[in-house]
Amino acid sequence: MTTKSKAKARRRLVLDVINHAALAIVAVAFLFPFFWMVSNAVRSNAEVMAIPVRILPKVFEWGNFVAAWTRLPFGRFFLNSAIIAVCVTAITVVVSCLSGYAFARLKFKGRETLLLGYIGTLMVPPLMLIIPLFLIINRLGMVNTFPGVILPISFGTFGAFLMRQFFLSIPMELEEAARIDGASRLRILIGIIVPLSMPAIGLLSLFTFMGQWNNFLWPLIVMTGADNATLPVGLTMFQTQQGTQWNYLMAGATLSMLPGIFLAIILQKLIYNSIALNAGMGGR
Amino acid sequence: MAKLTIRNVIKRYGALEVLHGVSVAAQDGEFVVLVGPSGCGKSTLLRMIAGLESISDGEIEIGDRVVNDLEPNERDIAMVFQTYALYPHMTVRDNMAFSLKLARRSRQEIEQKVDDAAGILDLTALLDRYPRQLSGGQRQRVAMGRAIVRNPAVFLFDEPLSNLDAKLRVQMRTEIKTLHQRLGTTMVYVTHDQMEAMTMADRIVVMHGGGIEQVGPPLQIYDEPANSFVAGFIGSPSMNFIDGLVVERGGTAELQTEEGVHWPLPESARAYLGQSVRLGIRPEHIAVGPDGVQARVNIVEPTGSDTHLQLQVGSQSIIAAVRDRPSVSVGQPVPLRIDANKVHLFDLASGKRLH
Numbered sequence: 001m002t003t004k005s006k007a008k009a010r011r012r013l014v015l016d017v018i019n020h021a022a023l024a025i026v027a028v029a030f031l032f033p034f035f036w037m038v039s040n041a042v043r044s045n046a047e048v049m050a051i052p053v054r055i056l057p058k059v060f061e062w063g064n065f066v067a068a069w070t071r072l073p074f075g076r077f078f079l080n081s082a083i084i085a086v087c088v089t090a091i092t093v094v095v096s097c098l099s100g101y102a103f104a105r106l107k108f109k110g111r112e113t114l115l116l117g118y119i120g121t122l123m124v125p126p127l128m129l130i131i132p133l134f135l136i137i138n139r140l141g142m143v144n145t146f147p148g149v150i151l152p153i154s155f156g157t158f159g160a161f162l163m164r165q166f167f168l169s170i171p172m173e174l175e176e177a178a179r180i181d182g183a184s185r186l187r188i189l190i191g192i193i194v195p196l197s198m199p200a201i202g203l204l205s206l207f208t209f210m211g212q213w214n215n216f217l218w219p220l221i222v223m224t225g226a227d228n229a230t231l232p233v234g235l236t237m238f239q240t241q242q243g244t245q246w247n248y249l250m251a252g253a254t255l256s257m258l259p260g261i262f263l264a265i266i267l268q269k270l271i272y273n274s275i276a277l278n279a280g281m282g283g284r
Numbered sequence: 285m286a287k288l289t290i291r292n293v294i295k296r297y298g299a300l301e302v303l304h305g306v307s308v309a310a311q312d313g314e315f316v317v318l319v320g321p322s323g324c325g326k327s328t329l330l331r332m333i334a335g336l337e338s339i340s341d342g343e344i345e346i347g348d349r350v351v352n353d354l355e356p357n358e359r360d361i362a363m364v365f366q367t368y369a370l371y372p373h374m375t376v377r378d379n380m381a382f383s384l385k386l387a388r389r390s391r392q393e394i395e396q397k398v399d400d401a402a403g404i405l406d407l408t409a410l411l412d413r414y415p416r417q418l419s420g421g422q423r424q425r426v427a428m429g430r431a432i433v434r435n436p437a438v439f440l441f442d443e444p445l446s447n448l449d450a451k452l453r454v455q456m457r458t459e460i461k462t463l464h465q466r467l468g469t470t471m472v473y474v475t476h477d478q479m480e481a482m483t484m485a486d487r488i489v490v491m492h493g494g495g496i497e498q499v500g501p502p503l504q505i506y507d508e509p510a511n512s513f514v515a516g517f518i519g520s521p522s523m524n525f526i527d528g529l530v531v532e533r534g535g536t537a538e539l540q541t542e543e544g545v546h547w548p549l550p551e552s553a554r555a556y557l558g559q560s561v562r563l564g565i566r567p568e569h570i571a572v573g574p575d576g577v578q579a580r581v582n583i584v585e586p587t588g589s590d591t592h593l594q595l596q597v598g599s600q601s602i603i604a605a606v607r608d609r610p611s612v613s614v615g616q617p618v619p620l621r622i623d624a625n626k627v628h629l630f631d632l633a634s635g636k637r638l639h
């Protein structure tokens with residue numbers, strides 16, 4: 001190896017070390033809150049507040065998970081969150097596929113203008129809509145009901161736009177071949193377009209589910225009864241006037257993260273498989 | 285099987301007219317090739333036959349039915365696309381069975397038809413594979429299989445061989461022609477490759493600028509092109525064109541160029557004495573020496589069977605295709621002999637063939 005190439009290799013090594021160190025710092029910054037939550041979930045409440053702070057608990061109190069689950073109707077909160085997140089995700093995916101397909105493939109007068117208006121609503125801050133939405137569902141007598149929480153937030157524009165962009169990338173010839181084969185528009189959407197759009201549908205499902213699973217404000221406003229509380233709302237019940245059960249709160253928060261993690265793992269596989277499938281699309 | 289009739293078909297996109305009253309017919313069981321340069325409207329016409337594009341004016345008839353307002357699946361046609369358009373998430377079997385399932389045919393009938401088509405196209409061993417697991421040629425055969433199972437009245441092919449390499453293209457050309465002979469179905473085939481058109485067609489339709497230039501059997505189009513566009517488009521290497529004046533010299537008719545070069549013409553060209561015309565001569569009708577028009581060799585391109593010579597005559601560049609292997613080198617002056625009886629004359633203004 002010449003002196004010049006040796007110097008080049010050393011410079012590359014130094015750069016690699018700097019890059020990895022920077023990435024490690026960012027990774028720690030992101031992972032530490034998660035670690036701190038889990039760490040506090042398995043220690044006593046006294047130890048949570050103890051000074052000096054210990055990174056790992058002195059005694060691991062695994063029973064905190066059972067306590068968090070049983071002290072409050074956690075199972076009920078879980079179910080409420082699941083019903084809302086699953087329903088909103090399902091409705092969002094169906095509506096986004098239908099509207100995305102219409103914007104991508106159907107020719108009708110004013111389509112582009114309508115799309116612009118549709119996308120323009122993304123610029124309206126969601127918090128601004130909360131009061132008008134609440135007034136509407138209150139007028140409809142849907143306060144403290146599941147439809148009252150689910151319906152107003154199931155028709156977002158982001159999903160329609162995401163699906164439209166993905167549908168546009170599917171070769172038109174596939175659809176034309178299906179038309180010649182005798183498929184209706186709906187059949188083409190369900191039988192050809194949707195199976196090929198699994199990466200986008202997986203992504204949209206993941207984002208929507210996680211967004212609703214962690215949604216705090218809207219369910220807090222609409223669900224006035226304690227029995228109808230969702231997980232994020234339910235977790236606040238560990239904060240009382242007598243103080244906060246930080247260890248149970250953290251144990252509950254850890255438990256509430258599990259479905260999201262599982263879903264991400266499952267959908268990640270689906271998204272990758274779909275991408276591999278699409279590699280053979282149309283032969284080009 | 286059915287006759288396909290296209291009558292005065294016009295296609296407009298807004299104010300832009302891209303097809304100007306096209307009329308042509310494909311007889312029952314005929315293999316018709318639409319050929320022309322990019323943008324000539326051949327694919328648009330095919331898509332109009334398929335029902336994938338609306339018809340602005342005119343009529344398209346398949347069998348005894350006017351199909352203008354029918355949906356693609358109601359026209360009794362099948363189409364093979366340039367990109368194959370196979371459904372990537374379905375196996376070969378499911379791809380081929382898709383149309384039959386939509387038509388609610390019985391399971392037994394579907395299996396029978398898919399197996400028959402697979403047998404014809406040598407796809408039996410590939411039925412459970414996905415398109416991504418197939419080569420380009422195999423995908424093309426699946427696309428044809430998907431068309432065959434429908435037993436359509438008319439097969440439509442939209443540049444189906446464009447994505448294949450040269451060797452596979454020749455092989456698939458033969459397979460499509462064999463398939464046509466076996467099925468006897470009316471086929472309309474679109475290509476920009478004049479070699480495909482020549483080798484496959486019963487009749488060629490040469491299109492240009494949204495209209496039809498000439499319709500006829502391949503050799504008739506080659507030997508008797510209707511105009512200079514057809515003459516230049518059909519044939520590889522292309523026909524040579526030389527502009528000049530028809531004059532009489534030494535008792536024979538000749539073409540005299542502006543640079544004073546004289547090209548021999550047939551006796552019958554005397555009818556155009558004193559007229560400015562365009563002479564067309566195919567490369568294979570030009571030979572080297574021993575005497576004739578003086579030229580200089582610019583490039584020698586041996587293809588194996590032929591040798592193509594790029595030649596310079598004055599400021600005019602021409603190409604000759606000779607069967608033997610001439611011992612000429614770049615820059616060498618050579619005399620050229622042309623077969624005067626094979627010469628075509630075209631009107632300079634309209635491009636129409638005079639002789």
